[in-house]
Amino acid sequence: MAVDDAARVTVLGLGLMGKALAATLAKAGHATTVWNRTPGKAADLKSQGIAEAATLSEAVTASPLVVAVLLDHASVHDALDPVVGELSGRTLVNLTSTAPNQARELAQWAAANDIAYLDGGIMATPDMIGQAGSSILYSGTESVHAKYKPLLELWGEAAYFGDDAGLASLWDFALLSGMYTMFAGFYHGAAMVASAGVSADAFAARAVPWLTAIAPHIAAQAPAMDSGDYSTDVQHLNFTKAAADSIHQAGVDAGINPVVFAQFKALVDQQVADGHGAASFTRVFESLKNSGK
Numbered sequence: 264m265a266v267d268d269a270a271r272v273t274v275l276g277l278g279l280m281g282k283a284l285a286a287t288l289a290k291a292g293h294a295t296t297v298w299n300r301t302p303g304k305a306a307d308l309k310s311q312g313i314a315e316a317a318t319l320s321e322a323v324t325a326s327p328l329v330v331a332v333l334l335d336h337a338s339v340h341d342a343l344d345p346v347v348g349e350l351s352g353r354t355l356v357n358l359t360s361t362a363p364n365q366a367r368e369l370a371q372w373a374a375a376n377d378i379a380y381l382d383g384g385i386m387a388t389p390d391m392i393g394q395a396g397s398s399i400l401y402s403g404t405e406s407v408h409a410k411y412k413p414l415l416e417l418w419g420e421a422a423y424f425g426d427d428a429g430l431a432s433l434w435d436f437a438l439l440s441g442m443y444t445m446f447a448g449f450y451h452g453a454a455m456v457a458s459a460g461v462s463a464d465a466f467a468a469r470a471v472p473w474l475t476a477i478a479p480h481i482a483a484q485a486p487a488m489d490s491g492d493y494s495t496d497v498q499h500l501n502f503t504k505a506a507a508d509s510i511h512q513a514g515v516d517a518g519i520n521p522v523v524f525a526q527f528k529a530l531v532d533q534q535v536a537d538g539h540g541a542a543s544f545t546r547v548f549e550s551l552k553n554s555g556k
C-alpha cells in the first residue's frame with residue numbers, strides 16, 4: 264500500500280539532534296528516511312522502522328518533505344547543492360543553526376530553485392525533543408509552517424515568527440545570547456567564591472534559587488526599554504555604578520579575571536558619564552542598541 268505523501272519525511276544529518284528528530288517522527292507513524300554523510304550512524308534507527316538511504320539523492324527523492332539538521336550553513340550547501348535538482352518541487356525545513364543572514368541566503372537559494380523553504384531554530388537539547396519544554400522557532404514560508412504544523416509539533420512547540428527567513432535564527436541567537444551571558448555571570452561569581460575555597464557545586468546551590476527568584480525582573484524592565492521612559496525612584500544608575508564598582512573591585516581583590524563583569528560595569532559607567540545617573544539602570548539597554556550610538 265502506498266504511504267500517504269504527507270506522512271513521508273526525510274531527515275538529513277544523523278548527529279544527536281537529527282537522530283532525535285527522526286526517531287520522534289517514526290514513533291508517530293511517519294515513513295521516515297534518513298541519510299548521513301558518514302555512513303553507519305543509522306543502526307539504532309533501523310530497528311525503529313526508519314529507512315537509511317544509500318545515497319543522498321535517494322534520500323531526497325524518498326519524501327516531499329526534507330528536514331536538514333546539519334552542522335552549519337556551509338554544510339547545508341555542501342550537502343544540498345549537488346542534489347538541488349532533486350530538491351526542486353519539494354519542501355525543505357532547515358533546522359541547522361545558521362546566522363540570520365545565512366538563513367536568508369538559503370531562503371533565496373531555495374526560491375531560485377523552486378524549493379519551498381522554512382527555517383528553524385531549535386530551542387531544545389536532543390533529549391528534550393518531543394517532551395514538554397521543547398520548542399522550535401520557525402520563519403520563512405508561512406504556508407509550509409501551516410501545512411506541516413501537526414508534524415512540527417511532534418518535536419515541541421512550533422512557533423512561527425514571520426516570512427523573513429532570518430527571524431527564527433535572530434530569536435534563537437538572541438535567546439542563546441541571554442543564556443550564555445547568564446552562564447558567564449555564573450562562572451564569574453563561582454570564580455569569586457572559589458578564591459575563598461568554595462566549590463562550584465556549593466555556589467550553584469545558592470545561585471540557582473537566586474537567579475530563579477530574580478528572573479521575573481526581566482519582564483518588569485521591558486516596558487521601560489520599549490517606551491524609553493527610564494525614570495525611577497529606585498536602582499538608578501548612580502546607585503548601580505557604586506554597586507558595580509564594588510563588585511568589580513571585589514573580583515579584582517579576589518585575584519580573578521574581571522573580564523565578564525567589567526563589560527556590564529563599562530555600560531553603567533558610560534551611561535553615568537553621559538549624564539543619565541538619575542535614570543533606571545535598565546538604561547544600559549540604550550548603550551547596546553544601534554552599536555550604542
Ligand code: FVH
Nearest residue numbers: 276277278279280281300301333334338341359360385388
Ligand atoms: N545538539 C544540541 O543540543 C543543539 C541544540 C540546538 C540546535 N543545535 C543545532 O542542530 C544542528 C545539529 O546538531 P547536532 O547536535 O545533531 O550536531 P552534530 O552531532 O555535530 O552533527 C552534525 C551533523 O552534520 C553533519 N555534517 C557536518 N558537516 C557536514 C557536511 N559538510 N556535509 C554533510 N553533513 C555534514 C554531520 O555528519 P557526519 O560528520 O556524521 O558525517 C552530522 O550528521 C546544529 O546546527 C546545531 O547547532 C543542536
